[in-house]
Amino acid sequence: MSKKMTSQEAIVEAKRCLHCATPSCRLGCPINNDIPAFIHALSLGNFGDAFFSLVKENSLPAICGRLCAHEKQCEPKCVLSKDSNPINISALETFLAEFSYDHQLTPLGKSKGSAGKIAVIGSGPTGLSVAGELAKKDFDVTVYEGQHELGGVLLYGIPEFRLDKNIVHKEIDNLGHYGVKYITGALIGKDLTLDDLFAKGYKAIFIGIGSALPKTLAIPGHDLTGILSANYFLRMVILANSGKLDNKETLLSNEDEVVIIGGGNVAIDAARIAVARGARLVTVVYHKSPTEMSCLATAYTAALKEGIQFKFLRQPTAYLNNKQMRTLGAMRKPQGISDNTKVSGIMLQHVAKDAKGNFIHTGGQDVIACTCVILAIGQRPAASIFSTTNGIKIDEQGFVITKDHPYGMTTRPGVFSAGDAVNGPSTVVLAIEDSKKVVKGITEYVARLQ
Numbered sequence: 341m342s343k344k345m346t347s348q349e350a351i352v353e354a355k356r357c358l359h360c361a362t363p364s365c366r367l368g369c370p371i372n373n374d375i376p377a378f379i380h381a382l383s384l385g386n387f388g389d390a391f392f393s394l395v396k397e398n399s400l401p402a403i404c405g406r407l408c409a410h411e412k413q414c415e416p417k418c419v420l421s422k423d424s425n426p427i428n429i430s431a432l433e434t435f436l437a438e439f440s441y442d443h444q445l446t447p448l449g450k451s452k453g454s455a456g457k458i459a460v461i462g463s464g465p466t467g468l469s470v471a472g473e474l475a476k477k478d479f480d481v482t483v484y485e486g487q488h489e490l491g492g493v494l495l496y497g498i499p500e501f502r503l504d505k506n507i508v509h510k511e512i513d514n515l516g517h518y519g520v521k522y523i524t525g526a527l528i529g530k531d532l533t534l535d536d537l538f539a540k541g542y543k544a545i546f547i548g549i550g551s552a553l554p555k556t557l558a559i560p561g562h563d564l565t566g567i568l569s570a571n572y573f574l575r576m577v578i579l580a581n582s583g584k585l586d587n588k589e590t591l592l593s594n595e596d597e598v599v600i601i602g603g604g605n606v607a608i609d610a611a612r613i614a615v616a617r618g619a620r621l622v623t624v625v626y627h628k629s630p631t632e633m634s635c636l637a638t639a640y641t642a643a644l645k646e647g648i649q650f651k652f653l654r655q656p657t658a659y660l661n662n663k664q665m666r667t668l669g670a671m672r673k674p675q676g677i678s679d680n681t682k683v684s685g686i687m688l689q690h691v692a693k694d695a696k697g698n699f700i701h702t703g704g705q706d707v708i709a710c711t712c713v714i715l716a717i718g719q720r721p722a723a724s725i726f727s728t729t730n731g732i733k734i735d736e737q738g739f740v741i742t743k744d745h746p747y748g749m750t751t752r753p754g755v756f757s758a759g760d761a762v763n764g765p766s767t768v769v770l771a772i773e774d775s776k777k778v779v780k781g782i783t784e785y786v787a788r789l790q
């Protein structure tokens with residue numbers, strides 16, 4: 341994450357912008373943020389206009405400022421990147437959003453609610469973005485969230501050191517200024533069904549439930565204890581940090597050696613948190629090469645600095661218990677026989693890509709001793725909504741099937757979906773990009789109902 345700027349630093353940085361006739365920074369942004377306009381207004385010290393230019397395209401600028409991979413998207417497109425010194429768009433976006441919330445700048449008005457009532461299920465980035473974009477179009481929007489707090493992965497997945505939870509609350513409150521209403525503790529599929537929501541007069545329903553069910557690896561030893569999902573681990577740590585869980589529950593000791601499987605943001609967050617919670621050794625195992633990791637480059641660099649080890653082009657083939665580790669001569673410390681129900685190591689096969697791009701076993705093999713394995717290999721949506729309503733088709737992996745016309749509509753008319761529930765684990769900015777398209781789809785659908 342970029343360093344937080346002062347107003348003066350932000351203006352000085354914005355003044356470096358060359359105001360290109362064809363600003364390619366904007367082309368690098370998946371949601372076509374009006375980067376040149378907000379930077380220009382900022383360079384003049386005109387914070388209100390700058391914030392207007394930012395929020396007209398993006399309902400979650402403070403979160404994007406912190407979590408977007410600017411180094412792969414807008415910043416390398418900046419003409420100044422030719423001298424390796426592009427405008428620090430990430431820091432300017434972060435500064436501007438936070439400054440505007442702190443000074444209660446609200447350049448967009450409140451929705452009149454005249455375009456119709458829409459229910460949004462889920463308050464992660466997708467649901468929030470859909471809600472914000474719909475409110476900007478004068479819809480009367482209510483967000484239903486199954487948890488008792490709003491924010492989804494932003495609140496319960498991404499660690500504090502990368503995303504201050506106060507920022508999430510401020511961004512959610514800002515959508516309240518546009519007229520978005522929130523109902524928490526309402527798990528749709530259990531407390532209310534989609535039919536109950538339609539009976540309340542909603543013209544369309546949006547499902548943004550993300551993909552919270554972690555995938556597991558069905559390899560020998562998968563039933564040993566000490567193997568957990570990264571989502572569970574990160575959620576427990578966030579609860580412990582906020583005082584809602586005994587801190588000791590998530591502490592690792594300096595005897596702990598943790599293996600993390602995966603190469604995305606979730607894997608790197610889990611690895612860095614494992615170090616922060618006291619683990620002696622943390623190793624990330626990834627089946628591809630370093631350049632293919634989907635995590636933020638800044639997070640990978642920080643992980644290396646924190647002493648996290650990486651093993652690339654390796655695929656797990658078995659979890660091993662204490663007895664198996666001793667048989668292989670790989671156990672560092674003899675442990676009691678009672679530990680045979682607990683993971684003590686992991687076997688990895690070396691892989692490489694063949695000419696067609698498929699991963700093949702090269703014949704090499706490693707065994708790593710460990711006391712805990714944390715899996716960050718993807719997730720799928722929970723099924724409760726789909727099992728309590730008729731007509732919504734999901735694919736064989738559990739993801740919602742949607743149409744291109746109207747964009748994002750499921751196989752049930754009037755019910756839309758987008759984000760991780762449709763596309764699988766992705767990123768905030770791609771969730772927002774999808775949200776903006778689905779809002780067009782909902783608008784077209786509702787217009788046809790009139």
Ligand SMILES: Cc1cc2nc3c(=O)[nH]c(=O)nc-3n(C[C@H](O)[C@H](O)[C@H](O)COP(=O)(O)OP(=O)(O)OC[C@H]3O[C@@H](n4cnc5c(N)ncnc54)[C@H](O)[C@@H]3O)c2cc1C
Pocket residue numbers: 407408409461462463464465466467468484485486487490491492493494497498499526527528529548549550551552571574605606609636722724725758759760761765766767768769771
């Ligand atoms: C640890 C971690 C780190 C990440 N780091 C980054 C990063 O640095 N940059 C980046 O761009 N992306 C990152 N991501 C990915 C990003 O957070 C997700 O792509 C994004 O959160 C998806 O948003 P979503 O709204 O589709 O789902 P979610 O954020 O999962 O939100 C879904 C919401 O729906 C609610 N819900 C589920 N079922 C129901 C129901 N039946 N009724 C009511 N509510 C329900 C859930 O409680 C939740 O609030 C990270 C993800 C994780 C887990």
